[in-house]
Amino acid sequence: MEEALLRAVLFGTPILLASLGALLSERGGVVNLGVEGMMALSALAAFAAALEAGPVWGVLCGVGVGSLLGLFLGVFAVFLRANQFVAGLALAALGLGASGLLGKRYEGTPLPDPLPEGVLAGLALILALGLHLLLSRTRYGLYLRSVGENPKAADLFGVSVDGVRYLALALGGGMIGLAGAYLSLAYRPSWTDGMTSGLGWVAIALVILAGWQPLRAVLGAYFFGLLFFLQFRLQGSVPIPSEAFAAMPYLLVILVLALSGRARAPRALGQPFDRGR
Amino acid sequence: MLKLENITKRFGPVVANHRVSLEVARGEVLALLGENGAGKTTLVSILYGLYAPDEGRILLEGKEVRIPSPKAAQRLGIALVPQHPELIEAHTVAENLALGLDLPLAFSRRALVRRLAALLEGHPLGVDLEAPVARLSAGEKQRVELLRALLNRPRVLVLDEPTSVLTPKEVEGLFQEIRRLKALGLAVIFISHKLEEVLAIADRIAVLRAGEKVGEVWCQEADKDLLVRLMVGRSLAPPPKVPPPRKEVVLEVEDLLVPRHGFPVQGVSFALRAGEVLGIAGVAGSGQAELVQALAGLRPHQGRVRFLGKPWPRDPMSLFRQGVAHIPEERSMGVVGGMSVAENLALRTYPRFVRRGLLDYRAMEMEAGGLIQRYGIRTPSPRTPVRFLSGGNVQKVILARELQGGARLLLAMHPTYGLDVGATEEVHGRILELVQGGAAVLLVSEDLDEILALSHRVAALYHGRFVGPVPREEADRERLGRMMTEGRV
Numbered sequence: 146m147e148e149a150l151l152r153a154v155l156f157g158t159p160i161l162l163a164s165l166g167a168l169l170s171e172r173g174g175v176v177n178l179g180v181e182g183m184m185a186l187s188a189l190a191a192f193a194a195a196l197e198a199g200p201v202w203g204v205l206c207g208v209g210v211g212s213l214l215g216l217f218l219g220v221f222a223v224f225l226r227a228n229q230f231v232a233g234l235a236l237a238a239l240g241l242g243a244s245g246l247l248g249k250r251y252e253g254t255p256l257p258d259p260l261p262e263g264v265l266a267g268l269a270l271i272l273a274l275g276l277h278l279l280l281s282r283t284r285y286g287l288y289l290r291s292v293g294e295n296p297k298a299a300d301l302f303g304v305s306v307d308g309v310r311y312l313a314l315a316l317g318g319g320m321i322g323l324a325g326a327y328l329s330l331a332y333r334p335s336w337t338d339g340m341t342s343g344l345g346w347v348a349i350a351l352v353i354l355a356g357w358q359p360l361r362a363v364l365g366a367y368f369f370g371l372l373f374f375l376q377f378r379l380q381g382s383v384p385i386p387s388e389a390f391a392a393m394p395y396l397l398v399i400l401v402l403a404l405s406g407r408a409r410a411p412r413a414l415g416q417p418f419d420r421g422r
Numbered sequence: 423m424l425k426l427e428n429i430t431k432r433f434g435p436v437v438a439n440h441r442v443s444l445e446v447a448r449g450e451v452l453a454l455l456g457e458n459g460a461g462k463t464t465l466v467s468i469l470y471g472l473y474a475p476d477e478g479r480i481l482l483e484g485k486e487v488r489i490p491s492p493k494a495a496q497r498l499g500i501a502l503v504p505q506h507p508e509l510i511e512a513h514t515v516a517e518n519l520a521l522g523l524d525l526p527l528a529f530s531r532r533a534l535v536r537r538l539a540a541l542l543e544g545h546p547l548g549v550d551l552e553a554p555v556a557r558l559s560a561g562e563k564q565r566v567e568l569l570r571a572l573l574n575r576p577r578v579l580v581l582d583e584p585t586s587v588l589t590p591k592e593v594e595g596l597f598q599e600i601r602r603l604k605a606l607g608l609a610v611i612f613i614s615h616k617l618e619e620v621l622a623i624a625d626r627i628a629v630l631r632a633g634e635k636v637g638e639v640w641c642q643e644a645d646k647d648l649l650v651r652l653m654v655g656r657s658l659a660p661p662p663k664v665p666p667p668r669k670e671v672v673l674e675v676e677d678l679l680v681p682r683h684g685f686p687v688q689g690v691s692f693a694l695r696a697g698e699v700l701g702i703a704g705v706a707g708s709g710q711a712e713l714v715q716a717l718a719g720l721r722p723h724q725g726r727v728r729f730l731g732k733p734w735p736r737d738p739m740s741l742f743r744q745g746v747a748h749i750p751e752e753r754s755m756g757v758v759g760g761m762s763v764a765e766n767l768a769l770r771t772y773p774r775f776v777r778r779g780l781l782d783y784r785a786m787e788m789e790a791g792g793l794i795q796r797y798g799i800r801t802p803s804p805r806t807p808v809r810f811l812s813g814g815n816v817q818k819v820i821l822a823r824e825l826q827g828g829a830r831l832l833l834a835m836h837p838t839y840g841l842d843v844g845a846t847e848e849v850h851g852r853i854l855e856l857v858q859g860g861a862a863v864l865l866v867s868e869d870l871d872e873i874l875a876l877s878h879r880v881a882a883l884y885h886g887r888f889v890g891p892v893p894r895e896e897a898d899r900e901r902l903g904r905m906m907t908e909g910r911v
Contacts, residue, residue: 284525291510291521298508301470302521302570303493412512420472 149374157370158266159184159324159332163348164355164362165269165276166320170215171352172280173313174293174413175222178233179214180321181345182240187211187325189244192251192336195329200260204326211322214240215314223310226417237345244338251336259334265327272320276359289313293411296418306418324348343395350398356408372397423448423609424500424578429478431464438464440634441478444611446578446626451600451610453624453641455617455653457842459812461633462613463505466582469611470502471495482577496522501576505583505613507563511556515549515566522570541573560587568599579603580611585619586840597623615653615842617646629653654844665858667698667878671731672831672862678716678725686712688886689725694831699853699863700891701877703870703906709886710866711751714835717864718748730830742770747824749817751835751866756820759809763801764790766808767823797822798848814845821852832856835866850876870899884909 163184167177177183190210195203214236221232280286288309291299296306324344329336347369355362372393380390424446431439439461446452456462467473469480471489479486482498489495495502509518516535523537535551549558549565558566564587571579581600585593600610600623614620620627621641628638629652637652673694680687686709694700704710716723719738727734735741738748750756757766764787768775775786790804799818801811808816817837824832834853838846853876857863867873873880880897881890882905889905905911 282530283528285527287513287517287520287525291513291517294510294512295508298510299521301472301492301502301504301508303491303496304521409512 149371149378152374153367153371154266155262155332155370156373157366157368158262158269159327159344160348160351160369161269161273161363161366162265162324162327163321163345164351164366165272165359166211166215166317166322166324167349168352168355168357168359168362169276169289169317169320170310170313171414172293172357172411173289173310174296174411174416174418175219175310175314176229176233176415177215177218177314177317177321178230178349179218179236179240180348181341181343182237182244183211183214183318183321184240184325184328184341184345185244185339186214186240187322188329188340189248189251189325189336191322191326192248192256192329195256195258196251196254200256200258200330203330204260204323207326207330208319208322211318211320211325212315213318215316215318215321216311218318219311219314222417223307223314226419229415229417241339241341248336248338252338254335256330256334260327260331262327262331265323265331268323269327270363272323273359273363280359285309285312290411292418293413296413296416300418300420306420310418321345321348347395347398350402353408353410354398354402357411369398423450423483425481426465426469427479427481429465429468429475429480431461431468431473431475437633439468439475442630442633442635443478444628444635446609446611448577448607448609449604450625451604451612451623453620453627454611454613454630455615455620455627455649456630457615457653457844458814459632460630460653462630463582464633465630466502466580466611466613469495469500469580496574496576499574499577500580501571501574501578502580503564503567503571503582503584505586507560507567507587509555509563509566512554514552514554515558516551518555518566519551519570519573522573542569545569545572561589561592564588564592564596568596572603576608578609578611580613582613583615584612585614585616593619617649617843620649621646631655650843664699664854664876664878665697667695667862668860670696672696672698672729673717673864674726674728675717676726678713678723678727680709680712680716680721680723682712682721686886687716687723687883690883690886690888692881692888692891694862694864696830696860696862697857698879699857699865699877701873701880701894702864702866702883703868703873703880703902704866704883705906706868708883708906710835710883712886713883714748714751714833714864714866718746718750718833742824742827745827745830745861747827747829747832749820749824749832749834749837751839753813753816753820757808757816760807762805763794763799763808763811763819764804766819767793767804767826770823771826793822793826797852812845814841814848817841817845817849818852821849825852825856829856829861832861832863833866834863836868837865838867838869838872846872870902873902874899882906882909 163180167180170177187207187210191203191207194206218236221227222229288304292306292309300306328340351362351365355365376390376393380387426444428441428443429439430441454462468475471491471494487498516538519538520534538551604610612623624641626640627644629636671693676691678687678690679685715721719736719741735744767790768786775782787804797818800815838849865876877894879891879893881888889909890911892911
């Protein structure tokens with residue numbers, strides 16, 4: 146039982162981190178469907194940097210690459226006012242493909258000094274609480290929520306809509322990068338192509354499931370973590386094909402989303418903002 | 423205090439403002455009067471830093487200023503109450519107001535509410551700071567807008583059509599507030615297309631037409647006729663006489679009940695003759711919307727409804743085929759904004775344009791061209807998406823579409839809401855034409871003058887019950903007001 150809970154937290158941590166990152170930009174009205182690709186690229190960057198310069202540099206590099214990718218999405222979603230869904234999907238595909246290509250030579254190399262998972266799991270919890278406070282208690286949080294609900298009004302109030310959104314994408318990208326670093330430095334200290342195995346998509350679903358609330362995302366992430374744990378544990382002990390088990394968490398994501406009812410999304414979610422339109 | 427000199431603004435080939443010069447002094451209310459599309463809102467947007475002017479300059483207390491953004495406008499002491507409340511519905515009043523303040527990096531909600539309460543101390547416009555904006559009425563939302571504008575202690579206050587969402591009582595409250603601010607030395611720019619209001623509150627009136635200033639008068643020297651002539655460019659024709667109704671009964675309603683969280687319409691009965699207009703007034707939310715929606719086939723109902731002696735067909739398409747036209751309460755409900763004018767005009771009649779299973783767009787656009795001409799719809803082409811049209815032209819699209827089938831009954835709800843004088847006159851003209859042709863009209867409106875001008879009989883809805891109807895000759899504004907608010911004839 147205790148083991149189940151511990152594993153649930155450790156499985157849930159990358160989902161939580163990535164989910165917080167996506168949640169941050171979505172509260173500002175920018176949908177980020179690129180999470181999966183961003184995680185993969187930052188996992189690779191973190192791993193490479195950790196091999197060269199040690200795990201701390203690995204974490205920093207993962208976070209940095211995540212932030213840059215967030216800003217890269219911002220170029221399309223904010224500056225060019227492109228369709229955010231298409232831009233995000235493209236980023237997901239690009240990130241997955243590029244990480245596979247660039248990561249070939251790290252494939253199979255072990256990491257000599259992995260990070261303890263517990264440290265990052267604790268950090269994820271602190272970040273969730275921090276994000277909650279950021280949203281409810283700070284000037285930036287108020288601006289961010291305003292921009293996500295009604296960018297036109299925020300603009301009239303004198304808030305820089307684009308500035309707020311870039312910062313949200315950079316900060317959120319950093320958290321997604323941290324999720325990637327957790328995968329390749331702590332959770333499975335190595336690099337394999339496709340090691341994100343769909344966690345980015347689960348994270349995006351979790352944002353909706355959590356109703357865009359960071360603290361609820363914590364519970365949701367651990368719940369998914371528990372599902373993943375059960376999937377591993379039950380495999381082999383029950384006469385069901387393992388593929389069915391592998392698909393179970395994703396099926397449950399769909400089921401939970403369908404059953405959880407509709408939380409109110411930020412009203413301007415997915416809408417590019419153009420003053421005077 | 424504030425001076426605009428020769429402001430010109432173009433959007434592509436369209437000239438929104440052409441060499442407009444204005445001046446407003448401390449403690450003065452300048453009214454900016456003009457029809458929709460006359461360029462009032464563009465001028466305000468320039469003043470508030472939303473658009474940059476192509477030519478001309480802005481002087482504040484004698485010094486030329488540049489206003490590149492709303493933030494810059496606020497710093498200069500220019501505040502705006504926009505036409506439609508631009509508030510964040512999900513936030514509380516306090517959070518909305520906070521956006522107008524210089525905030526510390528981090529704060530607690532309680533500290534914020536305390537600070538705002540202190541700032542608003544003694545202000546006559548009280549609002550609950552912790553209420554979510556989504557729960558406020560339109561009037562309360564505007565009060566929040568005004569408070570927000572005043573938080574930064576502006577020198578110039580711009581009100582863009584502030585009364586369009588207010589009840590008459592709320593308008594009076596707003597005017598009192600404007601007088602108070604005027605006494606405090608603010609320069610106020612009041613934008614409107616309503617003559618009575620402008621005459622009631624302004625010191626000086628500048629009239630815009632088609633982007634140009636066509637006149638400026640002191641309020642004492644102005645009267646309605648002069649202003650209309652300046653604003654519309656011609657005098658209005660006197661309203662056409664409504665001929666008396668005929669014998670034939672078109673619509674018979676008995677004990678109509680409409681369920682929707684309870685019964686917003688409770689046992690309404692009336693009969694409507696050919697060539698007759700029945701006006702229905704009522705405080706918003708008294709069951710008018712449900713009544714019209716039920717008759718238009720959009721909402722289930724109980725009770726007996728007969729149309730031309732036959733049972734009421736219950737779905738919208740058969741209703742239209744048998745000659746029932748419907749102008750819904752909101753224009754956005756009556757058109758599909760992203761679709762073209764031609765497509766919107768064909769929404770009722772599209773089966774006629776089907777050739778071998780596909781729509782024949784050439785025929786559709788030809789037909790639309792005819793309707794555009796007959797109804798005087800101002801649109802660049804039949805292919806223009808409807809959302810680019812002004813409110814008056816959208817309403818004409820709806821009328822043109824609904825009246826195509828030779829309507830015997832028109833269900834019209836707020837047909838001229840938000841329209842300017844010229845467009846209102848045109849819409850009224852169309853409705854009266856229809857009545858002269860022998861159709862019956864059920865006219866639901868919040869504009870009592872409109873009801874009194876067009877109807878043969880008037881009634882009110884009061885908590886879902888019918889009050890009246892009484893003949894038009896026996897009704898006036900006061901009596902209608904009593905029927906609406908007290909529920910007795």
